[in-house]
Amino acid sequence: MRITQQPTFKDIKSIHQAIQPFINKTPVLSSSSINQISGGTLFFKCENFQKVGAFKMRGAASATLALTQEELAKGVATHSSGNHAQAVALAAQKMGAKAYIVMPSNAPAIKRAATKGYGAEIITCESTLAARETTLKEVVAKTGATFLHPYNNYNVIAGQATAAKELIEEVGELDIVMAPVGGGGLMSGTAITTKALLPNAQLIGAEPELANDAYRSFTSGTMQYNTRVDTIADGLRTNLGEYTLAIILQNLDDIITVSEEEIIQAMRIIWERMKIIIEPSCAVPFAAVLQQPARFAGKRIGIILSGGNVDVENLPFRGLVTGD
Amino acid sequence: MRITQQPTFKDIKSIHQAIQPFINKTPVLSSSSINQISGGTLFFKCENFQKVGAFKMRGAASATLALTQEELAKGVATHSSGNHAQAVALAAQKMGAKAYIVMPSNAPAIKRAATKGYGAEIITCESTLAARETTLKEVVAKTGATFLHPYNNYNVIAGQATAAKELIEEVGELDIVMAPVGGGGLMSGTAITTKALLPNAQLIGAEPELANDAYRSFTSGTMQYNTRVDTIADGLRTNLGEYTLAIILQNLDDIITVSEEEIIQAMRIIWERMKIIIEPSCAVPFAAVLQQPARFAGKRIGIILSGGNVDVENLPFRGLVTGD
Numbered sequence: 001m002r003i004t005q006q007p008t009f010k011d012i013k014s015i016h017q018a019i020q021p022f023i024n025k026t027p028v029l030s031s032s033s034i035n036q037i038s039g040g041t042l043f044f045k046c047e048n049f050q051k052v053g054a055f056k057m058r059g060a061a062s063a064t065l066a067l068t069q070e071e072l073a074k075g076v077a078t079h080s081s082g083n084h085a086q087a088v089a090l091a092a093q094k095m096g097a098k099a100y101i102v103m104p105s106n107a108p109a110i111k112r113a114a115t116k117g118y119g120a121e122i123i124t125c126e127s128t129l130a131a132r133e134t135t136l137k138e139v140v141a142k143t144g145a146t147f148l149h150p151y152n153n154y155n156v157i158a159g160q161a162t163a164a165k166e167l168i169e170e171v172g173e174l175d176i177v178m179a180p181v182g183g184g185g186l187m188s189g190t191a192i193t194t195k196a197l198l199p200n201a202q203l204i205g206a207e208p209e210l211a212n213d214a215y216r217s218f219t220s221g222t223m224q225y226n227t228r229v230d231t232i233a234d235g236l237r238t239n240l241g242e243y244t245l246a247i248i249l250q251n252l253d254d255i256i257t258v259s260e261e262e263i264i265q266a267m268r269i270i271w272e273r274m275k276i277i278i279e280p281s282c283a284v285p286f287a288a289v290l291q292q293p294a295r296f297a298g299k300r301i302g303i304i305l306s307g308g309n310v311d312v313e314n315l316p317f318r319g320l321v322t323g324d
Numbered sequence: 325m326r327i328t329q330q331p332t333f334k335d336i337k338s339i340h341q342a343i344q345p346f347i348n349k350t351p352v353l354s355s356s357s358i359n360q361i362s363g364g365t366l367f368f369k370c371e372n373f374q375k376v377g378a379f380k381m382r383g384a385a386s387a388t389l390a391l392t393q394e395e396l397a398k399g400v401a402t403h404s405s406g407n408h409a410q411a412v413a414l415a416a417q418k419m420g421a422k423a424y425i426v427m428p429s430n431a432p433a434i435k436r437a438a439t440k441g442y443g444a445e446i447i448t449c450e451s452t453l454a455a456r457e458t459t460l461k462e463v464v465a466k467t468g469a470t471f472l473h474p475y476n477n478y479n480v481i482a483g484q485a486t487a488a489k490e491l492i493e494e495v496g497e498l499d500i501v502m503a504p505v506g507g508g509g510l511m512s513g514t515a516i517t518t519k520a521l522l523p524n525a526q527l528i529g530a531e532p533e534l535a536n537d538a539y540r541s542f543t544s545g546t547m548q549y550n551t552r553v554d555t556i557a558d559g560l561r562t563n564l565g566e567y568t569l570a571i572i573l574q575n576l577d578d579i580i581t582v583s584e585e586e587i588i589q590a591m592r593i594i595w596e597r598m599k600i601i602i603e604p605s606c607a608v609p610f611a612a613v614l615q616q617p618a619r620f621a622g623k624r625i626g627i628i629l630s631g632g633n634v635d636v637e638n639l640p641f642r643g644l645v646t647g648d
Contacts, residue, residue: 027351029373048599049353110596268636272434275372275601275632308599312592317636 002066006247007158009196012189015062015155016162022061022094026050026163028170033273038289039297043174044270045167048278048308052086052114054235055163055186055306056150060087062159063148064095072097075145079103079125079132082111083235083307084150089120100145102135104128108234110311127229129239151185152241161189167302168197175299178285180306181205181214181255182236184244190304191251201302205248205255206288208233208263214240215255218248232260232316235281235307256288263287264316270305277308280316326390330571331482333520336513339386339479340486346385346418350374350487352494357597362613363621367498368594369491372602372632376410376438378559379487379510379630380474384411386483387472388419396421399469403427403449403456406435407559407631408474413444424469426459428452432558434635451553453563475509476565485513491626492521499623502609504630505529505538505579506560508568514628515575525626529572529579530612532557532587538564539579542572556584556640559605559631580612587611588640594629601632604640 001018003011026049035041047055064076075098078088085101092099099120103112104127116122125135140147149156163186164177177198179190187205194201207214210231216224223245229237240248248255258266263280266287270278285303289296325342327335350373359365371379388400399422402412409425416423423444427436428451440446449459464471473480487510488501501522503514511529518525531538534555540548547569553561564572572579582590587604590611594602609627613620 053599271601271636275377277595277599277601312595312639312641315636315639 003154003158005154006243007154007161007192009192012158012161012165012193015158016165018065019058019061019159019162022051022091023057024050025166028167029274029276031274034269037269037273039293040289040299040301042289043167043171043300043302044274045163045302045304046276047163048276048282048305052083052090053307053309054083054087055160055304056083056087057090058162059156059159059185060084060091060148063153063155064088064091064097066155067146071146075100075143076148077102077136077139077143077145078148078150079136080150082107083309085115085120086111086118088148089115089118093119098145100139100143102132102139104132108309108311111309114309149241150238151183152243154243156185157189157243157247159189160186161193163304164190164193164302165197167304168193171302173300174198174201174302176202176204176296177302178204178206178288179304180233180236180281180284181207182281183238184214184240184248186304186306187252188244188247191247195251202253203251204288205252206285207255207257208236208284209257209259211237212257214248215257217245218252218255221249233263233281233284235279236284256291258284258287258291262291266290268317277310278305279307279310282306282308327478327482329478330567331478331485331516333516336482336485336489336517339482340489342389343382343385343483343486346375346415347381348374349490352491353598353600355598358593361593361597363617364613364623364625366613367491367495367624367626368598369487369626369628370600371487372600372606372629376407376414377631377633378407378411379484379628380407380411381414382486383480383483383509384408384415384472387477387479388412388415388421390479391470395470399424399467400472401426401460401463401467401469402472402474403460404474406431407633409439409444410435410442412472413439413442417443422469424463424467426456426463428456432633432635435633438633473565474562475507476567478567480509481513481567481571483513484510485517487628488514488517488626489521491628492517495626497624498522498525498626500526500528500620501626502528502530502612503628504557504560504605504608505531506605507562508538508564508572510628510630512568512571515571519575526577527575528612529576530609531579531581532560532608533581533583535561536581538572539581541569542576542579545573557587557605557608559603560608580615582608582611582615586615590614592641601634602629603631603634606630606632
């Protein structure tokens with residue numbers, strides 16, 4: 001099923017059905033300790049337990065299923081800082097197609113290794129959007145593979161939207177639904193689902209200060225660009241796309257930005273209190289909750305935990321001062 | 325309810341009912357990636373998600389509930405390398421009693437901090453069983469507090485037995501049930517439950533080579549003692565007790581010992597593939613599965629993941645060679 005315009009919730013329901021064989025129904029976890037710290041009642045949709053360790057499997061499966069047999073025979077290609085790479089590689093492998101993945105040189109080693117493990121061919125480039133796009137164009141020209149954009153693709157957006165669908169179907173009413181914003185695929189999918197199922201819920205995105213293109217785009221109403229790519233939240237270094245910006249402008253109530261230190265602190269609290277492994281990108285919405293306690297106190301809050309792919313040999317915790 | 329002889333499964337059912345307000349019903353997780361690596365079908369009972377981050381909350385709640393009002397007024401005391409300490413501290417706090425905790429000087433910082441956070445008074449001693457017992461006796465003499473032994477206590481054993489009860493009630497038939505063996509409270513409780521619910525299942529304990537008192541006691545039929553206390557599996561440094569040894573001798577099919585490197589490797593695989601945080605002690609049964617693949621291939625295996633309290637600033641992964 002190829003989606004050629006902004007997905008409706010009906011599209012999302014069809015995609016959810018279609019991608020079932022390729023995804024896990026991930027658990028929703030809560031923690032009394034986390035609720036006590038934050039003052040809200042938080043429901044974490046654990047996409048760190050998703051196949052490939054991130055929600056990206058939903059979008060990649062959805063986008064790969066949209067291809068014809070002829071297209072599949074030439075393979076798929078993409079650029080990604082990590083999780084989308086693994087997801088496209090695994091989706092392609094499961095559908096018998098070749099995957100060509102352009103990865104920036106600063107992508108975490110564990111993501112590179114996993115992508116290779118799913119049988120993909122990896123092409124390394126510089127860690128700027130321009131370098132990624134140029135390299136990708138060369139690969140597509142050479143191979144005839146279909147480019148699966150990590151987020152500016154309606155099938156990808158509809159796939160990512162299924163995480164919020166499962167979350168809301170499981171926990172019911174929520175006052176606030178939150179997701180991290182990188183390219184905006186997860187946030188825009190989450191927005192469409194939430195507006196359909198919980199029209200009164202607030203939609204709040206969360207973003208690193210160091211990659212705040214979405215915040216600036218949202219407040220100005222026009223596309224703004226990131227100028228640096230060094231936030232620890234490596235999944236959120238990318239810029240919004242045209243499709244995701246439009247959906248975000250139409251639906252979001254706010255975007256909150258957080259510092260690097262706030263991200264690491266939030267990540268550490270989730271690790272230590274919930275005993276689950278999340279990657280830095282994933283901690284950004286919870287960091288936003290901790291930053292503005294009055295705003296979230298007493299609220300029922302759904303948060304998509306986006307992924308759990310970290311390099312355990314290279315963690316950011318050492319020497320950090322915590323409240324313990 | 326005070327249990328004064330080896331608990332029956334009927335006792336365990338009563339205790340399970342009684343401790344409900346003090347425990348989480350923890351999830352059972354599986355991973356297709358872990359099954360592929362191990363060759364078996366593994367069901368992990370996630371006591372790392374238990375209150376205080378370990379199964380110990382079950383036994384501590386059970387033992388504290390056994391006290392009279394008069395005993396509670398004088399407080400409770402124990403010695404523990406960490407998780408039992410936190411569990412007794414929290415159980416006492418919830419029942420309005422004072423807790424005195426003797427901790428060895430090499431207990432992980434995170435466990436010490438958490439125990440203090442539950443309002444307990446901490447008394448530090450050398451990391452030998454003798455030092456722990458002497459210090460504890462002094463504390464009890466001074467305060468009149470009731471000593472809650474970490475494992476050689478029938479109420480504690482019956483409490484720990486409820487983890488296997490939940491596991492088996494959720495997943496049904498199993499060919500093999502496994503738990504790590506430290507003092508033997510979890511293993512002996514697991515044994516009684518498993519024999520009652522799945523009389524044909526094999527019961528296999530797993531232990532670090534560096535603290536293999538249970539293995540030597542099991543094979544010789546008489547109590548043997550640990551001579552060193554430096555395994556990375558800090559929860560398994562303790563020796564069997566009289567009660568736990570008897571239950572283990574009566575019920576176990578085998579005890580497998582694993583090296584420090586096997587423990588770290590197994591822990592890393594669970595972290596990376598399952599995205600959950602487990603402590604080294606907790607990885608020991610899975611390390612045993614990886615050590616003897618032929619024995620576990622094709623089997624349905626239940627494993628109690630005992631806890632998730634690690635110091636994230638001091639992890640053992642750096643420089644370790646893995647298959648990735």
